[in-house]
Amino acid sequence: MTSKSQVKTVCGYCGTGCGLILEVEDNKIVKIRGDKEAPVNKGQTCVKGAFAYQYVHAPERLNSPMIRKAGQLVKVSWQEAYDYISNRLSALKKDFGPDAISMFACARTTNESNYITQKFMRTVIGSNNIDGCNRT
Numbered sequence: 359m360t361s362k363s364q365v366k367t368v369c370g371y372c373g374t375g376c377g378l379i380l381e382v383e384d385n386k387i388v389k390i391r392g393d394k395e396a397p398v399n400k401g402q403t404c405v406k407g408a409f410a411y412q413y414v415h416a417p418e419r420l421n422s423p424m425i426r427k428a429g430q431l432v433k434v435s436w437q438e439a440y441d442y443i444s445n446r447l448s449a450l451k452k453d454f455g456p457d458a459i460s461m462f463a464c465a466r467t468t469n470e471s472n473y474i475t476q477k478f479m480r481t482v483i484g485s486n487n488i489d490g491c492n493r494t
């Protein structure tokens with residue numbers, strides 16, 4: 359028996375933040391339409407938001423964090439990945455100072471994510487080394 363559901367979400371392609379409704383069958387997205395209740399797009403989408411979703415089910419897509427151990431990338435839990443990142447950033451900051459660390463934000467993510475990125479860098483790390491990956 360086929361299982362069908364609809365999932366309300368926000369498009370991940372750019373920072374506009376259009377609301378989408380995913381039509382899901384047997385745990386796979388089969389169609390996307392704009393969410394008419396979303397204040398940003400009121401049911402409209404661009405071509406990417408409506409049709410470019412095949413990457414979600416691509417077999418080579420990373421779907422869990424990985425850490426290199428003994429020269430090999432191995433899948434780890436999110437908690438292990440967060441602990442690893444936290445420990446490495448703390449060690450780098452202690453050994454080399456906050457300016458040894460930089461972070462890249464991205465124009466394709468949301469304003470809120472970019473805001474949190476710069477806030478984290480300035481208040482937690484203590485560095486202004488923030489840049490965007492779209493700058494040429």
Ligand code: SF4
Nearest residue numbers: 369371372376404407
């Ligand atoms: S539907 Fe298009 S404009 Fe809207 S968030 Fe997605 S990529 Fe951006």
